[in-house]
Amino acid sequence: MKIITVASGKGGVGKTTLSANLSVALRRQGHKVLSVDLDPQNGLGLHFGLSTEHINGISRATLSSADWRDAIWQSEEGDMVLPYGLINDSDKAIFEMKLADDPDYLLTQLELLDLPEDSYVFLDTPPGASIYQQQAFSACHVVVLTLLADAASFGTANKYIKKIKMECYGRKNFMGHMNIVNQVDRNRQLNSDMTDLMRETLNVEYFNVIHQDQSIAEAVACGQAVLDYDAECIGTRDINNAVVNLKELMANGRV
Numbered sequence: 185m186k187i188i189t190v191a192s193g194k195g196g197v198g199k200t201t202l203s204a205n206l207s208v209a210l211r212r213q214g215h216k217v218l219s220v221d222l223d224p225q226n227g228l229g230l231h232f233g234l235s236t237e238h239i240n241g242i243s244r245a246t247l248s249s250a251d252w253r254d255a256i257w258q259s260e261e262g263d264m265v266l267p268y269g270l271i272n273d274s275d276k277a278i279f280e281m282k283l284a285d286d287p288d289y290l291l292t293q294l295e296l297l298d299l300p301e302d303s304y305v306f307l308d309t310p311p312g313a314s315i316y317q318q319q320a321f322s323a324c325h326v327v328v329l330t331l332l333a334d335a336a337s338f339g340t341a342n343k344y345i346k347k348i349k350m351e352c353y354g355r356k357n358f359m360g361h362m363n364i365v366n367q368v369d370r371n372r373q374l375n376s377d378m379t380d381l382m383r384e385t386l387n388v389e390y391f392n393v394i395h396q397d398q399s400i401a402e403a404v405a406c407g408q409a410v411l412d413y414d415a416e417c418i419g420t421r422d423i424n425n426a427v428v429n430l431k432e433l434m435a436n437g438r439v
């Protein structure tokens with residue numbers, strides 16, 4: 185089982201979109217993939233046709249001491265999703281206290297799922313520092329750092345990479361991180377220049393661009409991943425390229 189955290193210091197950059205679409209890309213290649221929603225917004229399931237009102241998930245399962253396996257939702261195509269689940273604020277606080285008490289809680293639960301050796305787990309995290317991000321960083325083998333091609337993302341990227349280095353690279357089983365710049369629009373000069381600047385100054389080996397593509401937004405509106413929605417669009421091509429790079433990182437290990 186390889187665990188991949190999709191993270192960012194900022195909100196609304198495309199973490200959930202990438203978590204879902206990278207998961208589906210690997211599933212379409214025949215891999216067993218579990219997508220886990222660590223964000224109380226409970227929005228990852230939208231990309232698979234679930235509602236944000238979907239009740240079952242990791243939060244409720246934990247609070248009722250149920251097996252996380254019972255909360256896994258599976259699509260006809262074989263996508264496996266573990267939603268965050270719908271809970272009220274006081275139950276959420278109890279869940280978060282449980283996570284704070286045991287920094288390895290997530291990893292323990294994922295190991296108990298007994299997934300095949302060659303499976304992948306994607307962890308979608310809320311923006312910025314949180315107990316969920318902390319759990320994800322201590323469980324994962326790879327971090328996919330999601331950025332936008334703007335001055336705010338560029339200005340904070342190195343600080344965030346330092347954080348990944350501090351929190352993840354100390355573990356022997358950590359393989360590395362890759363940068364994905366999302367929503368790139370080459371028709372916008374600043375956006376295009378920022379993308380090039382990021383490519384030059386951030387980790388170049390594992391660096392991918394996902395273009396701004398209306399099909400990506402339309403796909404989630406239809407409860408689908410873009411790869412299932414439009415096989416020919418630029419978003420699908422970019423996601424598939426990112427998967428090639430991600431697999432390379434996992435094959436080669438540390439940068």
Ligand SMILES: Nc1ncnc2c1ncn2[C@@H]1O[C@H](COP(=O)(O)OP(=O)(O)OP(=O)(O)O)[C@@H](O)[C@H]1O
Binds near residue numbers: 309367396401404419
């Ligand atoms: N490459 C893209 N092209 C077009 N639209 C995109 C692209 N990536 C993401 N979006 C849209 O941008 C919005 C934000 O994406 P998403 O919810 O995945 O971000 P997020 O980082 O998970 O947000 P949050 O921090 O709230 O969890 C969504 O409406 C999504 O459809």
Ligand SMILES: [Mg+2]
Binds near residue numbers: 199308309
């Ligand atoms: Mg999100």
